[in-house]
Amino acid sequence: MQIIFFHLFLLFTKITSLTTTNTLPQGSSLSVEKPTDTLISPNGVFSAGFFPVGDNAFCFSILYTKSKQSTVIWMANRDQPVNGKYSKLSLFKNGNLILTDAEKTTVWSTSTFSSTSLQLKLKNNGNLVLQTSQKINFTIIWQSFDSPTDTLLPNQPVTEKASLVSSKSEKNYSSGFYKLYFDNDNALRLLFKGSLLSSIYWPSPWRLPVDLGRSTYNVTKIASLDSFGNFISSDAFQFTSTDYPKEVFRLVKMDHDGNLRVYSFNEETNIFEVTWQAISEPCSIHGVCGANSMCTYDHVIGRTCYCLKGYKVKNSQDWSQGCEPEFKPVDLSCNRGESFGFLHLPNMELYGYDLDVTQVTSLRECQRLCLDLCEKCKGFQFKFNEVSTYNCYPKTLLLNGRDSHNIDGEVYLKLPKETLLSSKMPLKHSPLNCSIGNLSQPLNRFYEKPSKNTTLSFLAWLSFGIGVFEITIILFVWFFLFRTNKQHHNGDQIQRRLLSATGFQRFTYSELKSATKGFSKEIGRGGGGVVYKGTLHDDRVAAVKRLNEAHQGEAEFLAEISTIGMLNHMNLIDMWGYCVEGKHRLLVYEFMEHGSLAENLCSNSLDWNKRFNVAVGTAKGLAYLHEECLEWVLHCDVKPQNILLDSDFQPKVADFGLSKLLNRDERDSSVFSRIRGTRGYMAPEWVYNLRITSKVDVYSYGIVLLEMVTGKSPMEIHSLEIGGGVEHHRMVTWVMDKVKSAPTTMFWVEEIIDPKLEGKYDVSEVEILVKVGLKCVKDEMNERPSMSQIVEMLQSHRKRAPHR
Numbered sequence: 064m065q066i067i068f069f070h071l072f073l074l075f076t077k078i079t080s081l082t083t084t085n086t087l088p089q090g091s092s093l094s095v096e097k098p099t100d101t102l103i104s105p106n107g108v109f110s111a112g113f114f115p116v117g118d119n120a121f122c123f124s125i126l127y128t129k130s131k132q133s134t135v136i137w138m139a140n141r142d143q144p145v146n147g148k149y150s151k152l153s154l155f156k157n158g159n160l161i162l163t164d165a166e167k168t169t170v171w172s173t174s175t176f177s178s179t180s181l182q183l184k185l186k187n188n189g190n191l192v193l194q195t196s197q198k199i200n201f202t203i204i205w206q207s208f209d210s211p212t213d214t215l216l217p218n219q220p221v222t223e224k225a226s227l228v229s230s231k232s233e234k235n236y237s238s239g240f241y242k243l244y245f246d247n248d249n250a251l252r253l254l255f256k257g258s259l260l261s262s263i264y265w266p267s268p269w270r271l272p273v274d275l276g277r278s279t280y281n282v283t284k285i286a287s288l289d290s291f292g293n294f295i296s297s298d299a300f301q302f303t304s305t306d307y308p309k310e311v312f313r314l315v316k317m318d319h320d321g322n323l324r325v326y327s328f329n330e331e332t333n334i335f336e337v338t339w340q341a342i343s344e345p346c347s348i349h350g351v352c353g354a355n356s357m358c359t360y361d362h363v364i365g366r367t368c369y370c371l372k373g374y375k376v377k378n379s380q381d382w383s384q385g386c387e388p389e390f391k392p393v394d395l396s397c398n399r400g401e402s403f404g405f406l407h408l409p410n411m412e413l414y415g416y417d418l419d420v421t422q423v424t425s426l427r428e429c430q431r432l433c434l435d436l437c438e439k440c441k442g443f444q445f446k447f448n449e450v451s452t453y454n455c456y457p458k459t460l461l462l463n464g465r466d467s468h469n470i471d472g473e474v475y476l477k478l479p480k481e482t483l484l485s486s487k488m489p490l491k492h493s494p495l496n497c498s499i500g501n502l503s504q505p506l507n508r509f510y511e512k513p514s515k516n517t518t519l520s521f522l523a524w525l526s527f528g529i530g531v532f533e534i535t536i537i538l539f540v541w542f543f544l545f546r547t548n549k550q551h552h553n554g555d556q557i558q559r560r561l562l563s564a565t566g567f568q569r570f571t572y573s574e575l576k577s578a579t580k581g582f583s584k585e586i587g588r589g590g591g592g593v594v595y596k597g598t599l600h601d602d603r604v605a606a607v608k609r610l611n612e613a614h615q616g617e618a619e620f621l622a623e624i625s626t627i628g629m630l631n632h633m634n635l636i637d638m639w640g641y642c643v644e645g646k647h648r649l650l651v652y653e654f655m656e657h658g659s660l661a662e663n664l665c666s667n668s669l670d671w672n673k674r675f676n677v678a679v680g681t682a683k684g685l686a687y688l689h690e691e692c693l694e695w696v697l698h699c700d701v702k703p704q705n706i707l708l709d710s711d712f713q714p715k716v717a718d719f720g721l722s723k724l725l726n727r728d729e730r731d732s733s734v735f736s737r738i739r740g741t742r743g744y745m746a747p748e749w750v751y752n753l754r755i756t757s758k759v760d761v762y763s764y765g766i767v768l769l770e771m772v773t774g775k776s777p778m779e780i781h782s783l784e785i786g787g788g789v790e791h792h793r794m795v796t797w798v799m800d801k802v803k804s805a806p807t808t809m810f811w812v813e814e815i816i817d818p819k820l821e822g823k824y825d826v827s828e829v830e831i832l833v834k835v836g837l838k839c840v841k842d843e844m845n846e847r848p849s850m851s852q853i854v855e856m857l858q859s860h861r862k863r864a865p866h867r
């Protein structure tokens with residue numbers, strides 16, 4: 064009986080506390096020991112209370128409670144958790160809101176003062192507000208929106224004073240290494256700030272803000288995401304999440320891995336899904352692998368680090384500490400004469416820490432420069448320049464290393480002869496991971512008797528002071544470098560240097576007009592424009608696409624172009640540059656000798672082996688668009704006309720990203736009147752107005768596979784004997800029926816295979832292509848495989864059956 068009463072009592076207190084507390088009145092407090100001591104927003108979506116971050120360690124936090132596991136939105140004391148006993152948050156009569164630890168030390172406070180009566184309220188938008196008690200004409204004294212931790216809620220601004228700082232790791236909520244902030248030149252940037260080094264990595268530090276569509280003149284410094292998924296910043300940076308303009312709950316998060324992401328809450332699954340991210344190439348985030356190492360990315364394994372030859376890892380649990388030389392550093396000094404040499408590392412890049420940038424005419428000249436710099440030079444980056452010279456960047460530190468077949472730069476590593484000649488090679492793709500600071504040790508807060516209060520708070524103030532000093536120095540150095548650069552070169556020169564470094568350039572309209580001989584040689588049409596063949600002034604042959612309508616302003620166009628320009632993969636067409644002038648919007652691509660897959664299928668110039676290669680390569684290109692860059696780069700118009708073939712018949716997907724460039728107006732006027740793509744290749748989602756995901760590209764890809772096998776276009780009509788009668792069906796149904804009704808594989812393969820192949824094909828390869836193709840064209844999008852699964856299926860098949 065007593066027990067029942069007790070339970071009823073508990074239930075009662077639970078209900079009353081849940082329904083009544085969205086306000087903390089003056090002179091009262093919330094205790095860490097009572098789980099019911101929480102504020103709940105009137106709509107029941109947010110709660111504020113003590114959140115456990117370790118063993119007996121708590122942080123006062125605001126949580127979003129609708130997700131499967133409550134999501135932390137804000138923390139008062141992320142760097143100094145409090146004890147699980149006696150700690151409390153109190154709103155004092157004098158207007159100060161104070162968080163005290165067990166021994167009554169102040170861990171955090173709002174430092175506010177008010178002579179009138181105040182109250183603390185958790186609002187429906189997730190904002191914790193300290194305000195005067197009037198119902199109508201209240202004044203806000205303090206609010207959590209002004210001091211975000213790593214998360215922004217809709218309509219909460221980033222400002223000069225309010226920046227986002229990532230957490231250490233997924234489990235460790237203390238301040239981490241990455242920061243989103245407004246820089247001194249008014250641009251919104253991402254900064255890596257390690258214990259020894261710091262550097263900016265977004266937007267691309269190779270390029271000037273204006274080239275990326277950023278303005279540096281607006282001193283307002285404010286940016287926020289609205290309720291529809293549109294993010295606008297005062298420096299003219301802008302983006303929309305992939306689910307724009309749906310009204311769902313979203314948040315912007317500076318993630319612990321260094322990427323800035325938008326998450327949208329999916330009401331059906333109760334989890335957050337990524338709907339935008341700033342960085343598509345995970346290795347371009349700084350501080351991941353530390354000195355003397357290289358970062359590689361693979362969409363199966365993820366991001367990994369490995370040491371350069373001659374170096375060994377310092378702490379395999381924390382790759383951000385990098386690698387240290389196995390040889391003595393003095394071995395690289397000048398008086399050791401010719402006892403060292405250079406190791407050539409193609410397709411790699413190191414960013415920053417250049418001793419100099421010099422134009423040279425040969426590799427030998429760059430080597431000589433590095434040798435003359437003695438032990439200061441650890442190696443150099445070597446890059447071909449447009450004007451048949453090379454850029455030589457001797458490095459004093461080997462940092463921000465990136466190893467990817469998409470990089471066309473080369474690194475030369477200076478090593479002592481005996482290290483150079485040893486056969487020991489670096490272990491790539493080591494099973495070690497490079498998640499920085501992913502050390503989650505249990506944090507214990509034992510109750511201690513009050514004793515050394517004064518020294519503790521002195522230490523806290525000291526470290527705070529040092530922090531402020533450090534940040535000032537960093538900003539100052541950055542500002543100084545930026546200014547001196549500007550003074551030394553005129554803008555044009557910098558721009559050229561920056562551009563040659565990325566191989567992406569801005570052309571003038573007259574340049575492109577003369578390159579294409581007045582737009583005389585048309586080589587294609589579609590995807591919003593006409594494509595012309597042209598020869599650039601440096602004799603490179605290019606395809607120049609002239610976009611039909613200039614819906615977009617220049618800044619928006621530039622922002623999107625820079626996204627497309629960053630996509631680099633051997634199976635994606637390479638964009639060399641662009642032109643924006645008045646109404647003109649042009650894109651400059653590499654020219655593909657063998658034209659499109661459509662032309663080649665038509666002229667029968669592809670034997671079976673080439674067709675299979677095209678299937679695999681195209682899948683890899685699309686997988687890169689989908690996985691590495693997330694779904695916001697959907698192609699939406701995969702078809703044989705958009706798959707181009709280079710001189711080796713390697714496929715390159717063209718026309719990606721254009722959906723972003725062309726349809727802005729359309730999207731604004733009526734949300735779902737946005738059917739895109741080409742009849743025959745379009746997934747049912749377009750027709751039924753369902754959610755558009757990467758699976759629309761998978762569907763189109765499936766049609767292309769079946770087209771490559773059968774040599775028939777998807778809209779061709781074929782007769783089928785069904786029951787006793789004859790029905791007419793499109794290609795897909797025709798293939799499906801042949802496969803289903805045939806007694807053996809051999810039998811249906813012979814029935815559907817392109818007769819132009821004249822019987823020369825590999826039956827098991829045809830079988831896998833058709834099977835994958837049919838999986839891709841399933842009506843139900845969730846039954847279709849992802850592009851990376853397709854790559855796996857096709858490649859594992861190749862491995863099992865090595866080609867003749």
Ligand SMILES: *[C@@H]1O[C@H](CO)[C@@H](O)[C@H](O)[C@H]1NC(C)=O
Pocket residue numbers: 199200
């Ligand atoms: C709110 O305060 C302003 C001045 O601070 C006053 O003019 C206004 O009448 C007040 N409104 C109400 C509803 O009390």
Ligand SMILES: *[C@@H]1O[C@H](CO)[C@@H](O)[C@H](O)[C@H]1NC(C)=O
Pocket residue numbers: 281282283284285295296297298
């Ligand atoms: C500066 O940015 C703010 C906020 O985005 C905007 O309202 C304002 O118009 C901008 N000012 C100028 C001069 O562009």
Ligand SMILES: *[C@@H]1O[C@H](CO)[C@@H](O)[C@H](O)[C@H]1NC(C)=O
Pocket residue numbers: 380494495496498501502503
């Ligand atoms: C990565 O590091 C974390 C933290 O040290 C560790 O728990 C995890 O097992 C490591 N993963 C691999 C694949 O080694």
Ligand SMILES: *[C@@H]1O[C@H](CO)[C@@H](O)[C@H](O)[C@H]1NC(C)=O
Pocket residue numbers: 496498501503
């Ligand atoms: C971080 O560590 C946890 C285990 O402590 C592990 O499960 C997780 O995969 C790690 N995260 C990354 C990105 O390696």
Ligand SMILES: *[C@@H]1O[C@H](CO)[C@@H](O)[C@H](O)[C@H]1NC(C)=O
Pocket residue numbers: 116117231234235236237502503504505506
């Ligand atoms: C989080 O990281 C900080 C700094 O590295 C460390 O002092 C603290 O113990 C960690 N906390 C947890 C819960 O692992």
